[in-house]
Amino acid sequence: MRAAEGFTGRANSTLTCGDPGVPIPEALRAVQAFARDHGIKPTAHVVNGSSPEAAVEAAGWRVDLDHPGGAESLVMTGPLEKFAEGVAESRDLPGWWELTAGSEVTAAQRHVLGSGGNVCFASLTVEGTVIAAVRGAVVEDVLHVARLAVRPSHRRQGLARRLMGELAGWGLEQGATTCALQVAEHNEPAIRLYEELGCSEHHRYRYWIPAVS
Template identity: 50%
Template sequence: MTSEALESACAAAWRAPVRARLGDWLLRWADGFTGRANSALALGDPGVPVPEALRAVCEFSHSHGIPPIAQVIHGSAAEAAIAAAGWIEHSAHPAGHEVSVLLGDAGSAPGDAEVLAEPTGEWWELCAGTSAPSEAQRYVLTTGDIGYGVVHDGGRVAGAVRAAVVGDLLHVSRLAVRPSCRRRGFAVALMAAAGQWANHRECALQVSVRNAPALALYGRLGFTEHHRYRYWVPPQTTCEDPKS
């Protein structure tokens, strides 16, 4: 699978409530919930010169009240063109602007984790950081063929994960284990439950290169890096919001 095809599949597994096409590029809005759902996925040909496409990204972002950001495959022709147009790496991105896209097998070892058909309050708490998700959070996390993985410790949910199937690909995200429950195999059990639920499809993960514990976990499970993407933003002197 090419990097472009894999990024397209991951985007389909993580759908923003507002999407617009600019040639092959995909513009997205999700009320600020995650960079992936609030950036322009710059794959292929935007159908216009890249500087013009970036102006369209700015206009879309400003009209929806989010900062303009482009998600671009590291080392691609699109990244070179965006850099040549004056945009800069979004090094201030809170989760890290460089992301490793991993492929592997989620596993199938039997465990105590299960995949639910509907999210619970504790699942929301762990995977979204709130028991009262916004409309945008609900859309992003529940749209598509989704499984809601949980693992229990006694009477409470100790960990949770989101699993999404797109074609032959399993996309895993938002894996979280309560701090008091870590180092007890719950993350591995959640991955295995997601793999079983998805009928052992190839699994894709997107992990910030700054997230050393997650990268170590997935490395132990046999995942390897397929490619990286980075977030890019315009310099402060350009792409200003006309409303500001």
């Protein structure tokens, strides 16, 4: 069970992975109680086709079609050596946070993006302005990629590809061999980019919420 003041779906949902040790309806009631205690929407992070999925639906939950990030996301993975080029420098710049998290950065946002292993805040700048940013975290031999963003004024210039290449180079230096990332199913340009970098779909997941709040 995860709560972070509403910042990101994954950090504010309960991962349904394996047997909870109690009947699913009881486990989902615990999810709702946890959400109430933390002031967030009760949400279950469910892998498509997993054993809990049918039980979650049978308990009266539904897919959150109004989720800000989209109803369904892909988890993609790929070897870093295929697209590594250069080595990113980790720089905790105000512009990095403004581009990836917004102008008012909260303690929860800093915790979510700053924790989870060996973290890199990679960016590209022009005259002191961050124009592209991405976050990477190495856990064991996997580079987890998140928050890739390019300013609208600088898109379609290959900056996302360049930044991913530099982040992959950083990941290799930290002992990672594989990357893992999440992308909304409707974000076709991002999916195409990751496919061109050698990534492929590993699985999909959706967020489920109670049908009656």
